[in-house]
Amino acid sequence: MKTYLKPLLAAGAALVAVSPIVATPVSAQIVKGIGVVSLPAVVANSNAYKTAETQRPVTYKAQIDQAEARRLAISNQLQPLVTKYNNDQRANPNNASLAQQAAAIQQISQAGQNEIQQLVAPVALSRAYVTEQIEDKLDAAVQNAARKKNIQLILDPSSGAVLYADAAYNITQDVLNELNTLLPSAQLVPPQGWVPREVRQQQAAAAAAQGAAPAAPTQNPPATTGR
Missing domain, CATH: 3.30.910.20 (Skp domain)
Incomplete structure (x- = not known):
């Protein structure tokens, strides 16, 4: 079994995307x-x-709020870097510093994702x-x-x-x-x-x-x- x-x-x-169970008529045979x-x-x-x-967002509100605040902070940190990268790429696609900029953006983004995952780990464990x-x-x-x-x-x-x-x-x-x-x-x-x-x-x-x-x-x- x-x-x-x-x-x-x-x-x-x-699981959370499963629609509610709907009763349908029963066939005769x-x-x-x-x-x-x-x-x-x-x-x-x-x-x-x-x-x-229903209970989890209340019980783990501190962790969820902390993760959301950190996500917003990382987004604000990345925004000017991404803007500069896009502007430099349009101005000079062969700029040697573009690779360094992209690597820095990727590093900050990946580190931020890891940090957020650690913050919400208790939620996933629950x-x-x-x-x-x-x-x-x-x-x-x-x-x-x-x-x-x-x-x-x-x-x-x-x-x-x-x-x-x-x-x-x-x-x-x-x-x-x-x-x-x-x-x-x-x-x-x-x-x-x-x-x-x-x-x-x-x-x-x-x-x-x-x-x-x-x-x-x-x-x-x-x-x-x-x-």
Whole structure:
């Protein structure tokens, strides 16, 4: 059942763009035992996710405001440099200093982006923490919905495996209801030292690789002979 999470992880960055779930009429004839569910839509429409998206700008207002202020300051710093570069380029495209100007602009811009990313890192970490809490309950939500509707096969259109499915097969709302029951809300602020699942897996793999590496052979001390 964990394989159902793969399409969700691939579409995690677009969760907020998923449109609300819309109920459509049910057809008279369907094949029982088959269901279709959009996992990204379930997550984006879950109470836990929507509540966290509302709370996050308030909880992390200081970091967001600081990042926005720094972005504006960097933009103001770059503006005259870009203006001078454009003017010099129009006046003399072969000016040797153009390359130096472009390099300086690029360096300031890249350093600014890195700085802003550091400022909003807690915000990104919070979103990853909330999403992981939802993912941890998503598998159980799918199984609960499948049992209640007597479904043995579930397809996810976001994986590209389904070209068309009648509305009668859509159990996205059912899975959403189960998820909201299992996880009414999520913790917004990660505990100290928490890292996303992908990072933990990478760390575990690195630790396993180090543990499996053969130890360096030890040299025996030279034998001594008595006289």
